[in-house]
Amino acid sequence: MSVKKIEAVIKPFKLEEVKEALTEIGIEGLTVSEVKGFGRQKGHTEIYRGSEYTVDFLPKVKVEIVLADSLIEKGVETIVKAAKTGKIGDGKIFVLPVEDAIRIRTEEKGDKAV
């Protein structure tokens, strides 16, 4: 069976909840990175030694998971539920097609590899 990738950009303090929710529905692995960016939330101004500056890029966490097609919908739903605060800046989720997945140790392919 083919696989797809979920990329979720979320608020950093929501990572723990998202991870726990995903673990609960049986997802066994994910990759996380610290990222910065801006959307409609935009930045804000801060002051350093008397001069104002704009913080354009806000810190976010990007969660990447590759799942079998059948699990994608459930996965997205779980992340939305766990990461939502209802306030601006909650982030975005992207679902991407994946050509193939290979587990290096066993060389298994496709949904067996994820």
Added chain:
Amino acid sequence: MDWHAGCSNSPLKSAWGRIEKNKQTKYIKERTMNKLVKKLALLLLAGSIVAAPFHTFAQEEEAAVVEEVVAAVEPVVEEVAAAVEMDEDYAALLAEQGDGAYAFDFFVTSNLWTVIAAAMVFLMHLGFSCVESGLCRSKNTTNILFKNAFIISIGLVTYALTGFNTHYPGDFNGYISINGPFSDGNIDNTFGYGGVGLAMTGYGDFIFQAMFAATGATIVSGAVAERVKLLPFMIFATLLVGLAYPVIGSWHWGGGWFSNLSGGEGLKDFAGSAVVHAFGGFAALACVIILGPRKGKYVDGKIKPILGHSMPLASIGVLLLWFGWFGFNGGSVLSAAPGGVSLVFMTTALAAAAGCLGAILLSWIVFKTPDLTMALNGMLAGLVGITANADIASVMGSMIIGLIAGFIVVLSIVALDKMKIDDPVGAISVHGTCGIWGIIACALPFLCPGTPFGIVGQFIGVAAVAIAAFVFSLVVFGALKVIMGVRVSEDEEEAGLDKSEHGQEAYPDFAPAVKG
């Protein structure tokens, strides 16, 4: 008494010593008699305490106890009689100890305190390294640490080669003092070196003074950080600490022309608000003017702050500096005189605390946010302000001196920024501007009660130091700019000096931890 100004060494020192001895002769005799009486009283008291248990167990032994006390007193009587015959220097030493004479050996304690204070001043160089690293970007950290490692090393070596003997030259014309290396031949490593006034050995004095020497260059290092080319900076730092500091310092500490200020009272600069801090601050100002601001600091007439990369490092640095300052000021008492050391510790701490509060107050009102870097600069400002007058300021005086320094440093940082003078760590404001304030504060009687120093004399002294340091730096750093360039290229500045000057990153973030 300002020991620093009076008792440097050789002819000057011995002349001072003679005057002091004459003054003290009568005093010593009175003291010896007072001490005899006090010792007897103490022993009688001790005797009665010792006797107390005997009363409980064997009251009939009362007579024996009295005999015991008498026996205990006898050697003391002999001792004091012998003391009268003692070497005059040693008697003066005992007199100097006052009421604490029984408790410790003043000279040993003083010398020990001086070398410990030297080690504390040494630690300030770690403080400077941390502040400078923390308030600059991570891509320049190796470069900053390298400069600081070099500065403390070259400062000590040049102080041995040219500084010490130039600072304490004995008879000279009062303006230009050049002298050779200090060596075993011209230094006394015993009590005889400084006697009572300078209660330390020659080597102890050297190492304490030497630790100060590199400070001027360290101050400059912070102001020129993130864009200065390494080699020309090293050449400049060597000339600043090896040539300018000894000559300018000798005006004050070498018995130079500053001795004539305030109608012969001299310049009041206890531990170096002018000679060390304003010196470094104004050298830094000249270098920054020649060097120009960091790329991206002033764009289209607007100030774009360049954020320091580590507030923990900056805080560690400033608090280390405060700790070291107890040695910087406390050691400048030049003995372990209980009154002097305690007073100086108190004024130093109160000024630092008030400086921090002053900067917090003003920066919060003006900027509407509590800025940590301003609070830290305020602490340093208070310390620089109290450095000139730590031994004459009153309790309230020291707090007001610190508080005002805290206000001044915030205003000075903002003003320099408006003039497009880019000083990443605030060194010019902390050391230059507040150095001047510290010197002026010495002349204000409501801060320093009974001060004999005039505001004009104080101003002439600090202005002379500031102008001399500024002009020296303008000429030398300007010459280096013409000869070899003093600034890295734009590309190198963007890449960071760690990569472009050293090929060595302080934080090799994405490099694999294990190679091969």
